[in-house]
Amino acid sequence: MPFIDIISGLLLAAGLFFFTAGTVGLIRLPNLYSRLHALTKADVLGLGFTVLALVPQTQNWVEVFKLLLMWILVSVSGATVCFLIGDRARRHDAETEEVPHR
Amino acid sequence: MTMLWWLVSVVLLVNVLVGLAFVTTRKGSPDALLSSLLFGTAGVALTLTVGQALGQPRAVDIALVFALLTAVIGVAFARKGWMSR
Numbered sequence: 001m002p003f004i005d006i007i008s009g010l011l012l013a014a015g016l017f018f019f020t021a022g023t024v025g026l027i028r029l030p031n032l033y034s035r036l037h038a039l040t041k042a043d044v045l046g047l048g049f050t051v052l053a054l055v056p057q058t059q060n061w062v063e064v065f066k067l068l069l070m071w072i073l074v075s076v077s078g079a080t081v082c083f084l085i086g087d088r089a090r091r092h093d094a095e096t097e098e099v100p101h102r
Numbered sequence: 103m104t105m106l107w108w109l110v111s112v113v114l115l116v117n118v119l120v121g122l123a124f125v126t127t128r129k130g131s132p133d134a135l136l137s138s139l140l141f142g143t144a145g146v147a148l149t150l151t152v153g154q155a156l157g158q159p160r161a162v163d164i165a166l167v168f169a170l171l172t173a174v175i176g177v178a179f180a181r182k183g184w185m186s187r
Binding site: 005008009012015016019020022023026027032035036039040043044046047050051054057059063066067069070073074077078080081084085087088089 | 121132136143176177181
């Protein structure tokens with residue numbers, strides 16, 4: 001097995017670990033805010049490792065640029081969406097004075 | 103190495119399916135969006151790994167579009183789609 005494939009395999013294993021952690025967090029964590037936290041942070045990190053695992057396999061620099069661009073896009077949009085949903089949920093809870101989202 | 107990419111794709115698919123199964127047990131609409139976020143990030147990774155397993159470099163472009171759509175869905179939901187429980 002070439003050295004490059006070993007590096008890719010290790011990075012993929014790390015990526016899968018974080019994706020699985022995000023899914024377990026989605027199921028196990030008690031309320032909307034912590035679930036949102038688990039999903040947007042752990043999954044973006046998992047995608048980052050998956051993208052890094054793909055980088056040694058690429059043929060030219062354009063593909064590397066696209067992959068890194070994709071990860072930057074996902075991480076920025078993930079953080080933004082996390083803030084928007086959390087803010088909306090907090091306002092919704094304040095208006096209705098119900099128990100926080102469960 | 104191709105086998106490894108397929109294996110990773112299957113594990114990612116299981117992640118997405120577990121997330122979708124979780125949503126069916128929840129009545130509140132915010133959790134439905136959480137699953138679509140999971141489908142966004144894991145779906146991008148899934149497209150990349152399946153593309154690598156098939157030897158199709160075009161999958162990177164598809165994944166890029168997928169990432170863009172996920173961002174739009176999240177923002178649209180937070181602004182318009184919030185239903186009271």
